[in-house]
Amino acid sequence: MPFTALGLRKPITDALEELGYETPSPIQTKAIxxxxxxxxxxxxxxxxxxxxxxxxxxxxxxxxxxxxxxxKGEARVLILSPxxxxxxxxxxxxxEYSKNLAIRSTCVMGGVSIKPQIRALNAGVDxxxxxxxxxxxxxxxGAIDYKTVETIVLDEADQMLDIGFMPAIRRIMGACKNIExxxxxxxTMPKEIKQLTKQYLKNPVExxxxxxxxxxxxxxxxxxxxxxxxxxxxxxxxxxxxxxKRVIMxxxxxxxxxxxxxxxxxxxxxxxxxxxxxxxxxxxxxLEAFRNGSVxxxxxxxxxxxxxxxxxxxxxxxxxxxxxxxxYVHRIGRTARAGASGIAVTxxxxxxxxxxxxxxxxxxxxxxxxxxxxxLPMPAPLPRGIKMxxxxxxxxxxxxxxPPRQNSTVKKGAPKKGKAPSILEKAMxxxxxxxxxxxxxxxGNFSEPQKPKARNRGNNNSGNKKGGQGRRSGPNAEGGGxxxxxxxxxxxxGNRNNQSKRSNNNF
Ligand code: AMP
Numbered sequence: 001m002p003f004t005a006l007g008l009r010k011p012i013t014d015a016l017e018e019l020g021y022e023t024p025s026p027i028q029t030k031a032i033x034x035x036x037x038x039x040x041x042x043x044x045x046x047x048x049x050x051x052x053x054x055x056x057x058x059x060x061x062x063x064x065x066x067x068x069x070x071x072k073g074e075a076r077v078l079i080l081s082p083x084x085x086x087x088x089x090x091x092x093x094x095x096e097y098s099k100n101l102a103i104r105s106t107c108v109m110g111g112v113s114i115k116p117q118i119r120a121l122n123a124g125v126d127x128x129x130x131x132x133x134x135x136x137x138x139x140x141x142g143a144i145d146y147k148t149v150e151t152i153v154l155d156e157a158d159q160m161l162d163i164g165f166m167p168a169i170r171r172i173m174g175a176c177k178n179i180e181x182x183x184x185x186x187x188t189m190p191k192e193i194k195q196l197t198k199q200y201l202k203n204p205v206e207x208x209x210x211x212x213x214x215x216x217x218x219x220x221x222x223x224x225x226x227x228x229x230x231x232x233x234x235x236x237x238x239x240x241x242x243x244x245k246r247v248i249m250x251x252x253x254x255x256x257x258x259x260x261x262x263x264x265x266x267x268x269x270x271x272x273x274x275x276x277x278x279x280x281x282x283x284x285x286x287l288e289a290f291r292n293g294s295v296x297x298x299x300x301x302x303x304x305x306x307x308x309x310x311x312x313x314x315x316x317x318x319x320x321x322x323x324x325x326x327x328y329v330h331r332i333g334r335t336a337r338a339g340a341s342g343i344a345v346t347x348x349x350x351x352x353x354x355x356x357x358x359x360x361x362x363x364x365x366x367x368x369x370x371x372x373x374x375x376l377p378m379p380a381p382l383p384r385g386i387k388m389x390x391x392x393x394x395x396x397x398x399x400x401x402x403p404p405r406q407n408s409t410v411k412k413g414a415p416k417k418g419k420a421p422s423i424l425e426k427a428m429x430x431x432x433x434x435x436x437x438x439x440x441x442x443x444g445n446f447s448e449p450q451k452p453k454a455r456n457r458g459n460n461n462s463g464n465k466k467g468g469q470g471r472r473s474g475p476n477a478e479g480g481g482x483x484x485x486x487x488x489x490x491x492x493x494g495n496r497n498n499q500s501k502r503s504n505n506n507f
Contacts, residue, residue, distance in 0.1 A: 006032045008061050011100030016057075019096060025050035030207040032058045035183060040201040042157070042194075043185040044208035046216050047333025048309070051185045052093045055079075055153050060094070063126045064101045070124025073145030077127045078176065079153040080169070082160060084109040084131055084280065085287060086307040090155060091129040103127060110134045111280030118143045132160075132168040139175070149176040156306045157184035158193045158326065161200070173200065187333060188213045188326040213329050213362050218341035219316075221332065222370035223356065228349040230376040232260065235319060236267050237373055238345055239297065245314040246290070247297045250305065250331050252320035257299045260319060264297065266382055271297035274304055305330040309337060318346040321355045325362040345370060 003013045003024055024032065027045035034041050035058035045051055059077050079094075081087040091107035098105065105127035106120040114137065121128075121143045128135075128144070138144050152173060154160040160169050161184075173179070182201050189197075189212050197204070215221065226234045239247065251257040254275040264271040272286040272295045283303075289295040291310050298304065299319075305327050313335045322328050328346075335342025346367065348356050360366055 026209040040204040048337030074124035074148040075128035146175040216336040233376040249317040275301040
């Protein structure tokens, strides 16, 4: 079926043709008509299958048919993203898809100067892509007129409705009193979060094209079991046997990511790190160098696990297992995008077997074992006292803000002692607390909630079992949210510059 059959205007289909999009992907085929009918939508589809276009194209189509003078602070479509990198990427897609339209869009995020963002909003925009923290900063300064928002999109919706981001999302949605349409898109949707979405959506249509949390069929997954102390040797072995490939490797901690980079450089493997302790300028540079191929290996925390679309990533390595099973789906989804194929290797220490089992239960696949080389050496000390990654002394990398502390008072209906509270329970208690503090004053048109120096130490380097049990997400550490500390740079995020014509194997 061609894009024209979906009723999209010619300037849009012309732009798609230029991008090499021939036919809509399954999520696009299902979601675009529902969005055009102004329905609330939950869109669930595997990573890399065209979700951005699925929600952007019909919204652009609507906006282009209804031109009018923009007012100060106006933003008719508000797209919220958990990370700055993803926000920049979505905005780039918006610009590409709307290149033949008189649509004005902008992107606001932390870590860069707020002044140009205020100037852009003063003129009013049709589409605003934002990270929640900076959006709220702008709102406090009166730069955004929430009443003009007609459509709100939560990309990576399960993360946005998770405990770290939820208070901000509720405040924003509550302040947008004239919302006519809400769209939630993600590749994963834990049951508890899905339950929450019912409070935010009105009579939603659910469009899903594959079982939720399914990993792409074209990813060849494997797990290599080694002791934590020799993980780096295992990784070097894998990298050397995949020379000249574009590789992204995920570490649990920011500090661990930096140390892996140092170790790889020592081995003459060129790598850059991207994580929440880097300035926005460094983050942009690392991602750009990776995109343009000048640095072939990107070492990332879960900041880069969701949504980031760098064509040509052939290998994903999980140096540490993620803290929550869903993150695995997003991490390995950095490869095999838009119909391509890819490889994902997970390095698993004995103490990480538990989270590996939870991942396998989630994706309903037993990940095949890759034999580890028998003679993996313990890493030698690095010059100048550089210590190795893989220990658990660095902070576990969250994909966002630290969840608020739980109130220690046991309340009626609270989870029994000893039983970990469910995500829903944790989320609701955060909401309760915020409501008491009055931070959800404007509920608007939303229904009320129902309420190594691990070196040579052998096998205990990467485990952080306790940390691995909780769901973590939120705006600050990574995503440019309200507490983000990287405010030094004024540079804007880089753009993908190797967008190529795509074949439509899966599209
Ligand atoms: P997304 O899941 O939105 O990050 O998209 C994944 C990749 O697929 C991006 O590089 C898009 O540019 C590309 N893409 C999206 N829709 C199509 C389509 N219909 N045909 C070809 N490529 C597409």
